[in-house]
Amino acid sequence: MKFVDEIEIVVTAGHGGAGCVSFLHEKYREFGGPDGGDGGRGGDVWITVNPSLQSLGTLVGKREWQAADGEAGRGSQKSGANGADAIIQLPVGTAVIDQKSGHVLCDLTHPGVRERIACGGMGGRGNQHFATSSNQTPEYAQAGLPGESRQLLLQLKLMADVGLVGLPNAGKSTLLAAVSHKVPRIADYAFTTLTPNIGVIADPRADSERRLLMADIPGIIEGASKGHGLGLSFLRHIERVRVIVYVLDGTSLEAASEIRLLRQELQSYSPRLLDLPSMVVFNKMDQFDYELELGHQAAKELDGAEFWNSADAGPGPVSRKKPAVFFMSAKEGWRVTEFLIALFELFAGQASLAELALNPAEADFITDPDESEQADHIQIRHTAPDLP
């Protein structure tokens, strides 16, 4: 199914049923008085999380959601039935925004959330309630009230523990493929990844059963925060991550300026992202004699970069500390295990989203129909040879 992360829908709760005007006519009780029953309540519209959904794609064919109207009341004091509720199932991570007010009505950040977003109208009262001493035969009953109606914007922000951030072609998707069962599209050109991929990664240490969700998003270019490239449409998918991994093409000699650019774009999108703990990966090291040529130079350049230096001034957020730097090859699997161990260390003592999700296997956000059959179990590959 196509990956859809934003959609507008209209929801309308049910109209309340009308109250009934009726009079009791029985043998020997010809004027038995008013007995019109009440109308039923209109159904409500609810939103719930379905953890097995990966995108808003299921809503593409259904933009209007309507709960059932309440039934009208009947004679003999019979109330009309309440209208059935409408229930909209959404993937975890969806924000529900009222288009008119701009308010976020609810943010479905964890499974189990259930929110009423449009209330059904009250049923009208039947004429049985309106008899008075001066009017014992009221020819009047209340009409039901209309249900609430709202125009909603649904925005999916993927839920992941770790976000891979890098320029196009740096090897983000290759890294995700190296550490998870996910097989994203990988190719030697920019913007291979057009929609985010999420994979489940496992702690490689034998005594650990920990899991994390890792998001691979499309490459970031200058101006992404203003919508350039694939821009805002995917930056939102790293808004909720708790650790950022900067992935660099290690064969480029521009490490510091690349990280500066990536951080600028993150900051313009949401400054909070720079306060997150991070790691740096120099990828594609199999193409380089990194110890001799690039490693020292790039690491030194990065080491001295001004954006880490504020950390040295004293205690501050973890993010301001210099991140661990890994020279690795995602393609060959070099240093991938060390990288993973360090990554899991950052989550020591705190539960990951993968662990909080009801079923981690279901948290595999499949974004491409060709990829949908690839992941039926969690598996980690760390069998490739390490750097000599």
Ligand SMILES: Nc1nc2c(ncn2[C@@H]2O[C@H](COP(=O)(O)OP(=O)(O)OP(=O)(O)O)[C@@H](O)[C@H]2O)c(=O)[nH]1
């Ligand atoms: N030699 C070598 N090539 C790599 C490595 N990692 C990735 N590549 C190659 O680099 C190219 C880009 O890899 P991708 O994983 O598609 O890069 P990406 O960062 O996801 O790219 P976008 O999705 O376009 O942003 C592919 O041809 C990969 O085979 C590596 O460790 N070593």
Ligand SMILES: [Mg+2]
């Ligand atoms: Mg990619």
